[in-house]
Amino acid sequence: MNAIRSELVAVLLAVQDEVPLVLTLDQGRNLPSGPLETAHSSLQRGMRLWVERQTQCHLGHIEQLYTFAEASAQDHPRLIRISYMGLTRLGNMQADWRNLYEYFPWENRRDCGSEARGETGRETGGETGSATGEAGSPGDGAETRQGADTAIARALMRWAGKDAARRWRCEQNFGLAGQPWNDELVLHRYELLWEAGLLPESTRPGAWTVPGRPMPQDRRRILATALARLRAKIRYRPVVFELMPETFTLWQLQRTVEAIAGRPLHKQNFRRLILQQDLVEETGGFEPLPQGRPARLYRFRGDVIGGRQLMGSKLPIARSV
Amino acid sequence: MNAIRSELVAVLLAVQDEVPLVLTLDQGRNLPSGPLETAHSSLQRGMRLWVERQTQCHLGHIEQLYTFAEASAQDHPRLIRISYMGLTRLGNMQADWRNLYEYFPWENRRDCGSEARGETGRETGGETGSATGEAGSPGDGAETRQGADTAIARALMRWAGKDAARRWRCEQNFGLAGQPWNDELVLHRYELLWEAGLLPESTRPGAWTVPGRPMPQDRRRILATALARLRAKIRYRPVVFELMPETFTLWQLQRTVEAIAGRPLHKQNFRRLILQQDLVEETGGFEPLPQGRPARLYRFRGDVIGGRQLMGSKLPIARSV
DNA sequence: TCAACTTATGCTCTCATTGAGCATAATAAG
């Protein structure tokens, strides 16, 4: 018969100081994983058990991502990998937490247009459309995030060539040619880059590859799946609060959402949407700030409402310009 | 070590004559499944291979649903079940296709409110009732879909009792107490019914169980997962067209979407949204109807645009009243 | 003390999308 091994792969995510973090092993080259044991009554429980035992992190929301069984030469007997995403509040500081955007620099667009603006919150500049007519950043060119983006756009267009379907996919997924940037397309973008030979992981990588830390095998693809899922989930389920401390200001909450979504949000609209949904309640306390008016502290009302099941918790993230 | 077996479970869906169908085995009590073979280079490919070989159905869109490994007494060695959903155009008519709503009568709300409005909407005559066959006799009170719905609501409320969180979940998921009906919550509803002991599959089923055909093990749960996924997907990806013939009228397209979504849509708005997205093009032909003005024939422009990758194909399904 | 600055918070305005219904067009039956 078919002998089969199984493995659980965990993508543990946290957010601290506006930076999304992922728990890694082996100098950031691998993700924690463990076998499914017979003692585990279910996959989810097995996952939770060994992760909490090995990492001393309390796991909040857990979610199955995808199951792989690619046949590779080394894999005998056949290996089934079941990947999970878990959200945590960053308990264990000894562990090797890494900035998620080390692996996907192109997914972090929080600084888009921030220097173009002076004033009322940050603006979503549409300068990605200028991919073709890029004037080069002052000084260091490709080392800026802006510069890296245009470099990616150019490489993609070179790969697409005259192929209309390819160009269309590139424009849709990377927000080129006036198309809006869709932050949920993390996995699509990763796969497109992979297909275009722009990743070290590609089967036949080109001379130039996109900046960003690679990982062996399909680990980085799993990471992309997790980020895509989280960005999608955060819109309609209050999973952000799994990443927040007990009490927080609305600005901290917004910064956390922005860290995940990878793009800036309109401050006043964010407040409006959060408050009008009664997702949070005032604690009565205030957070003194180094400058300016102190901010109210809030706490999540999840326990009062109906636990994690809760619907109608959409966050003000929509298509940007 | 841990000996493990694996199994691929397929939920094959099709739509014909406004009825969503699922391919079943064993008198509608089971779903097709097969082992993962070493010859298969990937799960998806393995799935496609044996399904097409065994059922002679051409598979369109394929999607992984969920991976289970619940430890049950009979399962030694441990069994990992990987479930997939596949869309097809109903090639093999010998196979045992069953009305999906046999299994979830409460999910079919296409006749909801049609009598309340009484005019712009049309009357879905006996066809949904004939779906269940035996329960189709009109006029006997509790056997009506309406009657069954109120019976479910009552049973849920009895289960919830004074528990505010439970009541809240019931109201949210089943659209009670003025809450809107959300057609995507298929799995949530199934699990709620399971938890409430209202299904024959429940660990300790109550005296009264909800109408609808049960299945052994967690098969019906997998089915619910598939329907939930399809209803979600249909909103932002043009997967409906996988279920349509080469050419079709907009009305046929709408009826197919309604069959999946389980609720009626506004005809003119449906047309507007489909047409303004350039998802379809006129063939130039017309479909003569038994009565009334003949309808234009259309064809999907997927090949022209960018294949299945295509975004921005949202269908006019939103929260109903 | 006041002025300048910074951040939180409240409110309005506009635009796009969506739900709903009216009106017209095109066919068959009588």
Next chain:
DNA sequence: CTTATTATGCTCAATGAGAGCATAAGTTGA
């Protein structure tokens, strides 16, 4: 030629989201 029936075109109102102005409440420095 009238009626019935369905397809198709168009308008209107309500909602929600994006953007920006205005005010409140603290700080620091003169």
